[in-house]
Amino acid sequence: MAVRRSRLELVFDILLAIQNKGGKIKPTHLMYKSNLSHKLLNGYLEELLQKELVILEEEPVKKKKRPMKVVRITDKGLSFLAEFRRMREFTDAFGL
Amino acid sequence: MFRLFFTPGWFNGFDLLFDSIGLVIALLISAYSWRIYRFNKENRFGYFSLAFLLVSLSLAFKIFTSGVLYYFPVRETVYQVLAPAAGAHLKYSGLFYRAGFFFQMASMLGAWLVIFLVSQKSRARLTKFYEVSQIGLFVYLLLLVSVVGNFKYVVFYLTSSVLLSLIVLNYYKNYITTKKSSTLKVMASFMFILAANLVYVFVFLQDGSYVVAEVLMLIGFLMLLQTYRQVMRR
Numbered sequence: 001m002a003v004r005r006s007r008l009e010l011v012f013d014i015l016l017a018i019q020n021k022g023g024k025i026k027p028t029h030l031m032y033k034s035n036l037s038h039k040l041l042n043g044y045l046e047e048l049l050q051k052e053l054v055i056l057e058e059e060p061v062k063k064k065k066r067p068m069k070v071v072r073i074t075d076k077g078l079s080f081l082a083e084f085r086r087m088r089e090f091t092d093a094f095g096l
Numbered sequence: 097m098f099r100l101f102f103t104p105g106w107f108n109g110f111d112l113l114f115d116s117i118g119l120v121i122a123l124l125i126s127a128y129s130w131r132i133y134r135f136n137k138e139n140r141f142g143y144f145s146l147a148f149l150l151v152s153l154s155l156a157f158k159i160f161t162s163g164v165l166y167y168f169p170v171r172e173t174v175y176q177v178l179a180p181a182a183g184a185h186l187k188y189s190g191l192f193y194r195a196g197f198f199f200q201m202a203s204m205l206g207a208w209l210v211i212f213l214v215s216q217k218s219r220a221r222l223t224k225f226y227e228v229s230q231i232g233l234f235v236y237l238l239l240l241v242s243v244v245g246n247f248k249y250v251v252f253y254l255t256s257s258v259l260l261s262l263i264v265l266n267y268y269k270n271y272i273t274t275k276k277s278s279t280l281k282v283m284a285s286f287m288f289i290l291a292a293n294l295v296y297v298f299v300f301l302q303d304g305s306y307v308v309a310e311v312l313m314l315i316g317f318l319m320l321l322q323t324y325r326q327v328m329r330r
Contacts, residue, residue, distance in 0.1 A: 087132050
C-alpha cells in the first residue's frame, strides 16, 4: 500500500508538476499530474496563490474567444522546490 | 587534579582543535535540522536537532575541562573565578572536573540515545506518552552511567559504543533501503565514531590510543560534514 503523502509533499508534487511542464500548466492537467481531486487541488491552489508560490494567468488561444487559464510557478515557488529537495535529501541521508 | 586518563603530552591542544571542528559540524547539522523542524513542525527533526546540539554541548564541556587541565593561564583564570566558591587552594577542584566530565558524558550519551531512537522508526515516533516515559528510564540509566564513568571511564565509552553500534545498524538498514551515497556516508561516519569510542576504551593500556581515537572521531565528523555539504549543494 502506498504511503499517504503529507501536506508538504502534496505541495511539492503540485509545484514539481508545474516545473516539469516548463513552468506553466493547465489546471486540468495539473489535477491529473498531481493525482488530486478537483476539490482538493482547488484548496491547495488557493493556498499556493496566497503564498505567491504560483500565479494564475490567462493566455489567448487561437480560434477561441475565451482565453485559457494557466498556473505558472513563481521564483518563490522554484526556490521552495529547491529547498524542499535539500530537506528531502537531508531526511533520506540521516534516515529521518 | 582529577583526570579521567592520561594522554600524550605532545598531543595536548591538537585534541581540542579536533573537538572544536566536531563541535562546529554538530552545530551546523543541528541548526539545519531545527530549520526543517520550524518549516514542517515534525517532531523527529526537533529531536534530531536536539541530539546534535547535545553532541556539541558535550564537546564544549570536553574542550573546557581539558583546556583548564592543559593550559596554566586558563587554569589560573578559572581559579580566580572559582576561588570564592571553591575555597582556598581549590579544595573542591576535583568536584569541578568531575562535574565537567559528568556533563560531557551525560550529553554525549543522551545525544546517541536520541539519534538511535529517531533513526529507528520511520514515521510517527516519539509522539506517544509511553514512548516518552520509556525515554525517561533511559535518561536515568545514562545519568547513572555518567556518574559511574567518572570513576571508571571505560563504562562511559563502552555504553557509548553499544549505542553507536545500534545507530550504525539503523543506518545500515537505511542504506540497504535507499542505496544512496549520502546514506552510505552517514553510516560510515558513525562507524568511524564507533571505532573511536572502542579505541578510547584501551587508553588505559596505551596512552597513544587516545591519538588514534581522536583522529577516528575527527574523520567521522568530517564525513558528516561532507554529507551535509552534499545535501546543501543540491
